[in-house]
Amino acid sequence: MDELELLKKDWGKQDGPYKKLSANDIYPMLQKKSSSIVKTLFYISIGELVFWILINTIPYFSSDSYREKLDAVYGNDFILAVLTVISYGVILLFIYLLFKSHKAISVTDNAKKLMESILKTRRVIKYYVIYNLVMAFISMVVGLYFAIIHNPEYSETISHLDKKQILLAYAMMIGCVAVFVFIIWLFYKLLYGLLLKRLNRNYRELKKLEV
Template identity: 25%
Template sequence: MPEFDLDSFKKTWQEQPVQQKYDNNEILKMLNRKSRNYVKYIFWISVFEFLLFSVMGLFYFFQGEETNGFLNVLEKLGAQKTPEVEHNFGITYLIIKVLSLLITAYFVYKFYQNYRKIKIEENLKGLITRIIKFKKTVNAFILISILLLVVFTSIFTVFIFYALNSQNVEPTNSALTIFVIVTAVSTGLCVLLIWLYYRLVYGIIMRKLDRNLTQLRDIDSQEN
């Protein structure tokens, strides 16, 4: 009986060629389907955000919570509540909310377009291009969301100083310092929370999409 050589058997087994489970076309279809699903997830998340912000904006607008908060800040700085100030603030607040919702609606539409354009039978280079464009759209949405917060806070700050100036009110140094510090800190915290939210919610999906993009580029390099 021949002697069984375990080391030789291991070496022979390791040298056996590994059969690829799926070919590139099958992998491409799977990655295409996954990519389409990831884009769909972000689309539905953005739809939820748009509806949530719309409902919250309408609620606070009709409740007058934002106006009351703004007028309380003015009073603490020494200004008076006047119909003109309330009217001007109401118009400014309405314009800002409408502009914010319009921008969000635009990106919801862009996400939907990206979702519709990614098709299962699409060629490799077309899919890579669409994923790259989608990533740029998501990054632009996150950046503009943060910029909107900073711009709107700046507008309200300018409006407060305009109201004070129109009434010839000079707030005390301590009140002015507290106002500036609170505004800066609250804005910074809001920016951080927005960044963390998008980093968590959108980031998880985008990292998976990045892995798909890496695999697609590997397939593309093999075919060229």
């Protein structure tokens, strides 16, 4: 049991003026724990940005065949560049918002403002994860579409299929994309879910202090 849990346990047994003093003691601990969680989320987001940059740039610049395949899928470098800029732009915005949340939590001395900062942080992470899942789905579907259009082998294969077979093929591809997106969702749930649970727990404790 950590220091905060011990203090809360003693606080629950106290009466009168001592209970008010214990509440004042608990608040800075909740603030410190919340700030630490948001700081960890901030560092994770930076690590994620570096990870995706390495994943995308190393194969692209080190392998001519990989670069040719990407160019063949998207038709030209412009579409790929736009998707890359948008993806990195959103990650940078996410990092900035988490940094602002960390600063807001670190300097506030008001329980209500701290609760508002925690709620904002939760919303930022929620929207970021939703955006990434939607973008992953759209990007993979668009990538498959361009791959079929620009790859003569795929185009020729599909041209020999009837309508039902084409619909079945598309349904299978979308199903595979959905499974991959689900795996990404599990990754984010593991990556951010545990920290968000701790942040939510701090929020509930702050609400109790406010009552």
